[in-house]
Amino acid sequence: MTPIKLLIVDDMEAHRRRLERCISKEKDMQCIATANSGYEAVLKAAMHQPDIILMDIQMENQLAGIEAAKEINKNLPDIKIIMLTVHEDDNIIFAAFQTGIVDYMIKSATDSEIIKGIRAAHDNLSPIRPIIAEKIRNEFKRIKSKEESLLYVIRMISDLTTSELEILKLLCENKTRKQIAKIRCVEQDTVKKQISSILKKFNMANTKEVVNTLQALKIFDVLKTL
Missing domain, CATH: 3.40.50.2300 (Response regulator)
Structure with a gap:
């Protein structure tokens, strides 16, 4: 042998x-x-x-x-x-x-x-040893969660109006409401209403939460091309 x-x-x-x-x-x-x-x-x-x-x-x-x-x-x-x-x-x-x-x-x-x-x-x-199987299962869970989050965010973005999408891109560039109003040549109250609409569609409490979610899913570059 x-x-x-x-x-x-x-x-x-x-x-x-x-x-x-x-x-x-x-x-x-x-x-x-x-x-x-x-x-x-x-x-x-x-x-x-x-x-x-x-x-x-x-x-x-x-x-x-x-x-x-x-x-x-x-x-x-x-x-x-x-x-x-x-x-x-x-x-x-x-x-x-x-x-x-x-x-x-x-x-x-x-x-x-x-x-x-x-x-x-x-x-x-x-x-596939237990230690490996557990890590693989955790990785699949992480990937699945990320994919579901990504699909959710994409659906939310697709529901935005053109104006809301423009404001979202400016928020992702860390622009303030005052700066956004000046860039878009509108009143701050108008920007405030549109941001409220964005938060409602994303079902999130504040713009920081929205921006952090987009950052975690790495879709800033996608937004820049829209």
């Missing part, structure tokens, strides 16, 4: 040695090389063509492992990469998965969990 060939990448020798000892106990696995930086990982992946890479994230820089994984997956897509790191930050996890890695394990995982993860990756059966 051909053993599973592994490349271990970590800038801490103690961690590399631990993984080497863990793998050496398995008859169907072989550590064919080690690396201590993302740069070296890319070189040794090309040289040795491992089946699986156990990759740390923070090495010569904070995201060295992610940068290396991206390069390896681009040029050697058949190599499966497991991130083995101390990081649990949502942004780092999503950045890692965007490179095409197959699994993400915390370094405190037991030897048996690491071995199980290696075999699962080799058999294309890597699970």
